[in-house]
Amino acid sequence: MKLIIAIIRDADTDSVSHALTAADLRVTQVASTGGFLRRGNTTLLIGLEDEQTPLALDIIRNNLGPAEPNAHRATVFVVNVDQYIHI
Numbered sequence: 001m002k003l004i005i006a007i008i009r010d011a012d013t014d015s016v017s018h019a020l021t022a023a024d025l026r027v028t029q030v031a032s033t034g035g036f037l038r039r040g041n042t043t044l045l046i047g048l049e050d051e052q053t054p055l056a057l058d059i060i061r062n063n064l065g066p067a068e069p070n071a072h073r074a075t076v077f078v079v080n081v082d083q084y085i086h087i
Helices: 010-022 050-062
Strands: 002-009 028-034 039-048 074-080
Touching: 002 010, 002 050, 010 039, 010 050, 039 050, 050 074
Parallel strands: none
Antiparallel strands: 002 039, 002 074, 028 039
């Protein structure tokens, strides 16, 4: 299993989140702030099977708006999950 932690701009939250859920991926949204200008961001937590990782990354990449000058469109971490418990 993998956990994708994707930090995206607030403006991209709806399009990315809806596209991920349309692909039957579970998404948890957490409001966050960061960067030099302290702009609003959203952190998406996406738990998925290893083979779903490329699909999720493509969905994130393809549903982000255009990049602003000197800014990244997203910061994405993909981490291994040893155990997943749904309570």
